[in-house]
Amino acid sequence: MTLIGTNIDGRRAICAQISGLLRTGRSCALATWHDGLGAVALTVVFALSIAPEVVAQETAHSPRERLEATARASIGGPGSAPAQLEEDRLRRLEDSRSTKLDRWFDPFEAARERLRERTGLNLSFDYQALYQKSSDSLSGNDEAASGQFRILGNWDLLNRGGDNTGSLVFILENRHRLGQPFAPSGLAGEIGYVGATGLTFSDTDTTLSVAYWAQALAGGRAGFVAGRIDPGDYSDILGYVNPRTTFSNYSILFSPVLPIPDPGFGIAGGGFLTDQVYALGLVSDANGSLTEIDWFPGGSEFFTYGEIGWTPKPSKRYLTNVHLGLYHVDERTDAGVPSAKGAMLSANHTFENDLMVFGRLGWSDGDAPIANRAVNAGLLWRPGFYDDLIGFGITVADPSDSALDSQTTVEAFYRFDVSDNIAITGDLQHINNPGFSDDDPWILGLRVRINL
Numbered sequence: 001m002t003l004i005g006t007n008i009d010g011r012r013a014i015c016a017q018i019s020g021l022l023r024t025g026r027s028c029a030l031a032t033w034h035d036g037l038g039a040v041a042l043t044v045v046f047a048l049s050i051a052p053e054v055v056a057q058e059t060a061h062s063p064r065e066r067l068e069a070t071a072r073a074s075i076g077g078p079g080s081a082p083a084q085l086e087e088d089r090l091r092r093l094e095d096s097r098s099t100k101l102d103r104w105f106d107p108f109e110a111a112r113e114r115l116r117e118r119t120g121l122n123l124s125f126d127y128q129a130l131y132q133k134s135s136d137s138l139s140g141n142d143e144a145a146s147g148q149f150r151i152l153g154n155w156d157l158l159n160r161g162g163d164n165t166g167s168l169v170f171i172l173e174n175r176h177r178l179g180q181p182f183a184p185s186g187l188a189g190e191i192g193y194v195g196a197t198g199l200t201f202s203d204t205d206t207t208l209s210v211a212y213w214a215q216a217l218a219g220g221r222a223g224f225v226a227g228r229i230d231p232g233d234y235s236d237i238l239g240y241v242n243p244r245t246t247f248s249n250y251s252i253l254f255s256p257v258l259p260i261p262d263p264g265f266g267i268a269g270g271g272f273l274t275d276q277v278y279a280l281g282l283v284s285d286a287n288g289s290l291t292e293i294d295w296f297p298g299g300s301e302f303f304t305y306g307e308i309g310w311t312p313k314p315s316k317r318y319l320t321n322v323h324l325g326l327y328h329v330d331e332r333t334d335a336g337v338p339s340a341k342g343a344m345l346s347a348n349h350t351f352e353n354d355l356m357v358f359g360r361l362g363w364s365d366g367d368a369p370i371a372n373r374a375v376n377a378g379l380l381w382r383p384g385f386y387d388d389l390i391g392f393g394i395t396v397a398d399p400s401d402s403a404l405d406s407q408t409t410v411e412a413f414y415r416f417d418v419s420d421n422i423a424i425t426g427d428l429q430h431i432n433n434p435g436f437s438d439d440d441p442w443i444l445g446l447r448v449r450i451n452l
Helices: 008-020 037-049 063-073 081-091 099-119 184-191
Strands: 121-134 143-158 166-177 205-217 222-229 264-272 277-285 302-310 321-329 340-350 355-365 371-381 389-399 407-417 422-432 442-451
Touching: 063 081, 081 121, 081 143, 081 166, 099 121, 121 184, 143 184, 184 442
Parallel strands: none
Antiparallel strands: 121 143, 121 442, 143 166, 166 205, 205 222, 222 264, 264 277, 277 302, 302 321, 321 340, 340 355, 355 371, 371 389, 389 407, 407 422, 422 442
């Protein structure tokens, strides 16, 4: 990374480039649905709507039980497609503030459950939108907004209902700006921040973000995925990491010493060596792209990650976890990004009162990540009001550019569950000493998520 001077345009360009390394996607024009994604969604919705409304009854689950169930559903993190599908499905079994609104969605949900029971296809739709406004800006552009429409699928095709199920997993999505010149993925460059204030909220139009085979092994104690994968689903995962339901800032969700590529072809796998000790690893394309589906376009340039960890029992992997993770990313010749390596020591613990605390120590060598040293910590707590969630996190990082001073990121949010299907999150971030600005901006955010 090259030190930049006082020129504002230059600083914006560099910050935007840094944000581009953080899985935020490239900027493009406002998306439309002319490419057929909307038609696909409407066709599936219609097909489900005319299916018989018969579904097996299932008992509601507590938040802790839901996290245990989602941990069993995926070798990846809570934001991976299988885990998100299971989390949303179980959440819809619980009571909410808006029972009338819940009943309005019941026929669709019952039809989809019948489809899953008959065919093994677990299909879901969600839409999330994020608006952010900063108190300061280098250019005067202090607002950003974007939306994401996704179709998530997990189709059990091998040994359905058995111990070692094989599944086709996919996410088809459309990311688009909403009435602002920038998506939240570009706001960092406008405020001089070395990071990303709204992870995954970009404007990359319609993409097949993941499509892979997931295979369970050893009765569910191990497994692997292979295909077009998202490396962020399998790298340094703790039980709160989901940018659509918890925090928004990359440096709170992950350690900023970790330069996670965009989705690309790769393989990840892991399993329990004992009842409490597990190992996990992945190899993926270091030049992954949300917008281009290419077979290793830069050649043999890989992102590799491995971790060994401890948890009280396999189902509690999201609730309580301690792990050591190591990574290496090859030099990306065409992109002009040097190689890097690093390590993270990460942990979280969930108490009986649904209070989760987490922390990380991170170190890296090289200019590919945004930081060479970082420490972050925080907590999440369910206050007992339906499925509402409170979160607070702080990260102190030394940028990989040694000429820059330490940068502190603070984020707090309150997620208000309107119904089983709708959540509204208020979010506040504060950046102290951003790398390329003399201001210390506050960023107000509002996120809405609807899942069907």
